[in-house]
Amino acid sequence: MYQNLMLRYERQVTLPEWGAEGQEKMRTAKVLVVGAGGLGVPVIQYLAAAGVGHLGIVDGDVVDLSNIHRQPLYDADDCGRNKATVAAEKVFQLNSDVTTIVYTFQLQADNAADLMAPYDIIIDASDNFPTRYCINDAAVLLDKPVVYGAVSAMEGQLSVLNYQEGPTYRCLFPTPPPPGGAWDCATTGIMGTIPGTIGMLMATEALKIITGIGYPLRRQLLTWRASMQEFIKFEFDRNADYLNLVPENLEALSRMDYPAFCGVLSSTTIAPETWLSSPSDFSAIIDVREENELPPSMEGALRLPLSRLQQRPDLPVLDGRVLVYCQTGNRTPEAIRILQQQFPAVHFVTLEGGIKAWQLFEMNRKYGNA
Template sequence: MLNPNLDEIQLTKEEYERYSRHLILPEVGLEGQKRLKAASVLCIGTGGLGSPLLLYLAAAGIGRIGIVDFDVVDRSNLQRQVIHGTSWVGKPKIESAKARIHEINPACQVDLYNLRLSSENALQLFEPYDVIVDGTDNFPTRYLVNDACVLTNKPNVYGSIFRFEGQATVFNYEGGPNYRDLYPEPPPPGMVPSCAEGGVLGILPGIIGVIQATETVKIILGKGTTLSGRLLLYDALNMKFRELKLRPNPERPVIEKLIDYEQFCGIPQAQAQEAAQRTTLAEMSVQELKQLLDSGKDDFVLIDVRNPHEYEIARIPGAVLIPLAEIERGPGIDKVRELVNGHHLIVHCKMGARSAKALAILREAGIEGTNVVGGITAWSRDIDPSVPEY
């Protein structure tokens, strides 16, 4: 409904007051505010990007906002997901977001979809909305959002964040490129760490999410120059913006239907390989590790393969830090071999995946060892609650 019948849209007296600063902008005015009221936007995710995006779309006067998310608010979210508050920890994010949106703008219609976006439901979910905004953090869902937007002919306002860097653009708009022009093929699973693994500056999604909100409003108003055909890159640490040009690839495969995007991105294959790898590794629980540490035996060595800054946050007593990156490069293998020297090797990380990878590399170098299931997270939860979780 990007071209609504504006004669059917009326503002209330309260709305004239609420949007007065919009109404006096020539580029918005009464007609533009009516367009915003008539518009509908579907936001995929209400996390770091979805939080500022939803706040500003509601404040701007978008008449109908849909939210797709199946997660609950976690304490670790609060550093960046500003739409949620402490009192909402453990409760559905979509409910938290709706409550906050209605605090900002009670007239906004909020549609909640407490589900995981999939190839089975995406087309039906997208159909009633004018603009789709991608606030997700994984490749399968990004490809799914893109392809569903192409098939339903919806603009896709895209953003992504990692550590101190973010990017934003508009896909599938007025003949412009789509996500597959930027990433024809997904990267191998595990090559790009998630924010949970690599961290993210809490302020960063505020910048990118507001850019997404700005692009959404511009599309609805039909004003200005959007980011279609331009990828905006933001470096928060050095406070720099730059742009890359994007063009449609004439040889890009035609999107005819939605597919299995987990399979497309190699997730099941990677999980199967990881599971097969783990079945060949010796494992121990954190309870067994605690018994061993308390026994006074000295015939073992405990290696922590997390990053140094993680080691500073929390550690298991007696663990020696040798980061996975050092083991992957080679020097760490020699350090481990020197430490082991006939002792039994035990390896842990945050949750068990990196330590399993380290042990697979060490095995190829002729060093066997045991993986601690659940890593230091399980240690904190089941053995020593004074060890911080992160």
């Protein structure tokens, strides 16, 4: 068995910098891959092939036929099955010495710390901003290095974050783009080799960190434009101001609403009838319409127009759960994104349909139609 192991890893063990010591570091390493899609697939394959001891795979999504051109770990027979489960099965076929731990759900604020704590390295192979900011903040609080990658169309980028007191994701992007400000693969399309290339480079960075070989991309962002076959490195430093944006502790992290912070409508939306059944659940109500908009604000609501919030004014202290509304609901994601930056531990909730929906519900209730 020992001879088989040495034969399997012979070519990498032969590297002077790697050797038997490096392979032992691989055997004991624990790596968590968040996302088993276009970026996560090559990371999983290469880390498993190199003999990483423990590989956690997090993904609540299922395989779709449209995934396969850029996620060749899967085939048509896997469609409809959970990606993390299928990936673990393929890892066993590739290298049965690797212990895989499967998480068939998404990483989010209330489980991030528990998921990430047992691992040495976190691979951010996610495809959305709420998950990226959640991974970053948890990694900062847990002091875990993160290998980050992202792709779009015919471009990609990667970096090693929060490693040896290096910069973090927030040092690159302190706040997310406004809603609709960044495209996804479903909108722009993507060449299948783009995530494969970036994912392979991410796996390389993880191997460098585990074995101590070479110089990881700490304080550097590597970008790749496939159309021009152009690689460019950008230098960036740790910015102490980011500390004001990361939740204070793990408990605060668990309460952070990252979808709302990124302007994504999610479970932070509440229907008028649900809210009216328990209005005392909110410590404050904020109306982000402009001063001249009718009807008047709800009783007890604080009027903070979005145009004023965008100027980052001094705000009263907020805590607990806070209801935010506008005329029809279209402006509240941006307002919540701004408010969340100043009050990361507050749970902001959107009134579905805005004050117009609330007004209609009240009329129907009054006249017996609700």
